[in-house]
Amino acid sequence: xxxxxxxxxxxxxxxxxxxxxxxxxxxxxxxxxxxxxxxxxxxxxxxxxxxxxxxxxxxxxxxxxxxxxxxxxxxxxxxxxxxxxxxxxxxxxxxxxxxxxxxxxxxxxxxxxxxxxxxxxxxxxxxxxxxxxxxxxxxxxxxxxxxxxxxxxxxxxxxxxxxxxxxxxxxxxxxxxxxxxxxxxxxxxxxxxxxxxxxxxxxxxxxxxxxxxxxxxxxxxxxxxxxxxxxxx
Amino acid sequence: xxxxxxxxxxxxxxxxxxxxxxxxxxxxxxxxxxxxxxxxxxxxxxxxxxxxxxxxxxxxxxxxxxxxxxxxxxxxxxxxxxxxxxxxxxxxxxxxxxxxxxxxxxxxxxxxxxxxxxxxxxxxxxxxxxxxxxxxxxxxxxxxxxxxxxxxxxxxxxxxxxxxxxxxxxxxxxxxxxxxxxxxxxxxxxxxxxxxxxxxxxxxxxxxxxxxxxxxxxxxxxxxxxxxxxxxx
DNA sequence: GACTGCGTTTCACTTATTGAAACGCGAATT
DNA sequence: AATTCGCGTTTCAATAAGTGAAACGCAGTC
Numbered sequence: 270x271x272x273x274x275x276x277x278x279x280x281x282x283x284x285x286x287x288x289x290x291x292x293x294x295x296x297x298x299x300x301x302x303x304x305x306x307x308x309x310x311x312x313x314x315x316x317x318x319x320x321x322x323x324x325x326x327x328x329x330x331x332x333x334x335x336x337x338x339x340x341x342x343x344x345x346x347x348x349x350x351x352x353x354x355x356x357x358x359x360x361x362x363x364x365x366x367x368x369x370x371x372x373x374x375x376x377x378x379x380x381x382x383x384x385x386x387x388x389x390x391x392x393x394x395x396x397x398x399x400x401x402x403x404x405x406x407x408x409x410x411x412x413x414x415x416x417x418x419x420x421x422x423x424x425x426x427x428x429x430x431x432x433x434x435x436x437x438x439x440x441x442x443x444x445x446x447x448x449x450x451x452x453x454x455x456x457x458x459x460x461x462x463x464x465x466x467x468x469x470x471x472x473x474x475x476x477x478x479x480x481x482x483x484x485x486x487x488x489x490x491x492x493x494x495x496x497x498x499x500x501x502x
Numbered sequence: 503x504x505x506x507x508x509x510x511x512x513x514x515x516x517x518x519x520x521x522x523x524x525x526x527x528x529x530x531x532x533x534x535x536x537x538x539x540x541x542x543x544x545x546x547x548x549x550x551x552x553x554x555x556x557x558x559x560x561x562x563x564x565x566x567x568x569x570x571x572x573x574x575x576x577x578x579x580x581x582x583x584x585x586x587x588x589x590x591x592x593x594x595x596x597x598x599x600x601x602x603x604x605x606x607x608x609x610x611x612x613x614x615x616x617x618x619x620x621x622x623x624x625x626x627x628x629x630x631x632x633x634x635x636x637x638x639x640x641x642x643x644x645x646x647x648x649x650x651x652x653x654x655x656x657x658x659x660x661x662x663x664x665x666x667x668x669x670x671x672x673x674x675x676x677x678x679x680x681x682x683x684x685x686x687x688x689x690x691x692x693x694x695x696x697x698x699x700x701x702x703x704x705x706x707x708x709x710x711x712x713x714x715x716x717x718x719x720x721x722x723x724x725x726x727x728x729x730x731x732x733x734x735x
Numbered sequence: 736g737a738c739t740g741c742g743t744t745t746c747a748c749t750t751a752t753t754g755a756a757a758c759g760c761g762a763a764t765t
Numbered sequence: 766a767a768t769t770c771g772c773g774t775t776t777c778a779a780t781a782a783g784t785g786a787a788a789c790g791c792a793g794t795c
Contacts, residue, residue, distance in 0.1 A: 275752070277783065278514040278549045286553075289573040292580040297741060306785045311743070316511045320519075321609025329742080333577035335618055336609050340522040341574010342636020344566035347525045376554025376569050385572055403575020508783070510752065530772060539754050544774070562773080 280305060281313045288314075288323050289333045299331060345402070350462055350492075351388045354444070357464060357488040358390040365481055367468040368392040368399060372413040372441075373461065375405050382408040384417055384463070398437050398467040412439035413463040419443075421460075425486035428478055430470055438473055440482050441465035442489035464489040513538060514546045521547075521556050522566045532564060578635070583695055583725075584621045587677070590697060590721040591623040598714055600701040601625040601632060605646040605674075606694065608638050615641040617650055617696070631670050631700040645672035646696040652676075654693075658719035661711055663703055671706055673715050674698035675722035697722040 280303065287302045288294045294302070300310035314331055317323045321336035345351065354371045361369040368391050375385035383405040391399060408414030412429040421427055426442040442465070445458040466481050473481070513536065520535045521527045527535070533543035547564055550556045554569035578584065587604045594602040601624050608618035616638040624632060641647030645662040654660055659675040675698070678691040699714050706714070 275510055275514070275545060275549050277508055277510045277751080278546060279553065281508070281511040281514070282550070282553045282555060286569070286573065289576050292576075295741080296743095307742075308744080308785060309783080312508060312783080313511060316508050317515070320512065320515045322515060333573065333580060334609060335606065335620075336519070337570075337574050337577045338581070338620060339574075339608065339618055339636050339638065340519065340566065340570050341572075341577065342634065343522050343525075344570045344574065346634060346636065347566060348571070373568065375572060376567060385568055387568075387571060401575065401579060403572050403579065405572065510782080528772080529774095540773075541754060541775080542752080545752085 277313070280309070281317060284310060284313050285317055285322055285337075288317075288331050289337065293326070293330045293332050295330050341403075345387065348387060350444070354388060354462070354464065354492050355390075357492050358388060361464070361466060361484060361488055362390045362392055364484060365466060365468070366393045366397075367466050367481070368397050369485075370400065370413070370465045370467065372406075372417065372463045372465060374408070374417045382414070382418070384408055384411065384413050387462075392468070394472075396469055396472075398434075398469065400467070406433055412441035413465045416441040416443045416463040416465075417460055419460055424482065425490075426482035428482060434467075436470055437467050438470045438478065439465055439467045440478060440485055442482070442486040444489045444492050446493060464492070510546070513542070514550060517543060517546050518550055518555055518570075521550075521564050522570065526559070526563045526565050528563050574636075578620065581620060583677070587621060587695070587697065587725050588623075590725050591621060594697070594699060594717060594721055595623045595625055597717060598699060598701075599626045599630075600699050600714070601630050602718075603633065603646070603698045603700065605639075605650065605696045605698060607641070607650045615647070615651070617641055617644060617646050620695075625701070627705075629702055629705075631667075631702065633700070639666055645674035646698045649674040649676045649696040649698075650693055652693055657715065658723075659715035661715060667700075669703055670700050671703045671711065672698055672700045673711060673718055675715070675719040677722045677725050679726060697725070 283303050284299055287299055296307065296311055296314065299314065300307045303310065314323060318325065321334045323331045324334040326332050351371065358369045358371060368389065370386055371388040372384040373387055375383040386400055386402050386404045389400060389402060391397060406414070408418055410429070410432045412427045412432065415421065415427045421443050426440055428438065428440050430438045432439060441463045443460040444462040444464060445460045447458055464485055466485055516536050517532055520532055529544055529547065530540065532547065533540045536543065547556060551558060554567045556564045557567045559565055584604065591602045591604060601622065603619055604621040605617040606620055608616040619633055619635050619637045622633060622635060624630060639647070641651055643662070643665045645660045645665065648654065648660045654676050659673055661671065661673050663671045665672060674696045676693040677695040677697060678693045680691055697718055699718055
């Protein structure tokens, strides 16, 4: 059973994704973007609309609907990893003044893996890196991406200077859980999230990088050690 | 054309909603909750899963997926009304110390209308009302609900003491846009959102209510007056 | 006035969805 | 141990449901 999924639903979800990615999309554009016939796209968008997942603005263009906002916010609240990591984010910002983030590996869409920001805390410097929850970054070439794909070196943290974004240096460390065999033996660890700091490159030197790296690694390690509850990536 | 929507997609979205509402749902429960046969629910959930909208945790239960988080966060960012209203929320909190919210009317689901929190700012008092973005409240019996359904009295704000929530008093005022006829004449106003303050009832008296009400009404009125751009409910 | 592109509706084709039934499994019950 | 129960899963024939080409009206544009 390779693909026992329902084509109609897949198409509708694809359409929904397109609308949310674009922010605002006309029917013809949506149809082109998903390679659907106009009539099919119209029918599916109408269904999405009647459920509140998209809406039409006064120009007739489709936009993300409030249902998406609601479900997304609900889903975020249920992510236990976020509440566990928030104190760490706060401590990191307090100690460094730089913006701190929590990333997980996003669903494997086409075009390679991506990381997803699911929590953040802005730095206190007036010049600071600023991203947002819901943003995705390629795993390839980013510090958090390296960490999420298990490429953390022995030092315990990854540094990427001017990787996917220019002028900034990212420092990331893994939050990992132990994996168990059916009989209970520990078989290894699996990275479920990355804690990272992103700072303007001009502001930090090798010494600062080392200090931040060790801090982030220590905080990342402590996120799950104190209170080991149910948590999934 | 009463309902030219696709049943399959409707069912899938319903399933998605169930999973997000419950936070965690077993296949059998999801099937029961949506009155679908187990095989159909399984097929649809698999499709949702392969698109990242839901995921299975290690117990085999379905949970909201990261795609939902991502799209929801994206959608929130595109809500221009939020960025326009945020300064107002901040000023209200600074002036009153109480939590301030921005609500819109959620998609009309079954069971009457609901309001949806799309932005908030927590108060500064140690005892304060605290809700969250994504939460819904019934329009019936709430201050913001009255405002959103156009029932704002001449005073410009609505006060509800111990309405849907006990021990708190809610004060809400409408953010409205002018509606135009095709020829450009103004035909009336339409409420697109509500600005509200929710405070513990014991802390505020008639005098304070009046002060807050006038402040909220003034701020709500100013949200769209200074900078009139594209904005839809 | 001809043309282009959009949103929309219609309709015959047939594909893709459907749900009952059956299966294996583990847990709770006898 | 044997039994029952409910869950997740697979299979499969019936047909309900989704599909897309075509045609339409409409607004701009050339």
